[in-house]
Amino acid sequence: MDLNRPLEAAKSFEVAVASGDRSIQEDAAYGQSLAYLRVGLTDRAAVAAAKAPMNSSRARELQASILADRAVQAFGSDRYREALLYLDQRMQVQQEPVDLMVLRGYSYLNLRRPREALRIFEAAAATGHRDAVRGLANARAAVGLN
Helix, strand or coil, rough: CCCCCCCHHHHHHHHHHHCHHHHHHHHHHHHHHHHHHHCHHHHHHHHHHHCCCCCHHHHHHHHHHHHHHHHHHHHHHHHHHHHHHHHHHHHHCCCCCCCHHHHHHHHHHHCCHHHHHHHHHHHHHCCCCCHHHHHHHHHHHHCCCC
């Protein structure tokens, strides 16, 4: 992973997952999941995460990352309802960062739900995040407040 060759790392982690040591298996499954996430192979990351039991902190971290990636992929494919579902699931695991709040806001705008988008963008824009401020202006225009 340090050499920035995540697919090679994933293969090595696969060998380690087969070891009999539970600690090594957990570390290897976690590492393999991170390697797949780094190259955008979200489904493979989810499968790797299930290969060995993990402590709750690692499991939450991976679940949040996997759900965020799926939300971004769904949004990028114009599947806005699906993106919102993934974001809702992720929010149950981990607090939503501003960049994903912006994604949520634009999903609402694209679904012609500008009032919900406005609420999200107001909260996100309060942080000073540039994309959130731009989204707030777009949502205000969609609601007719500009």
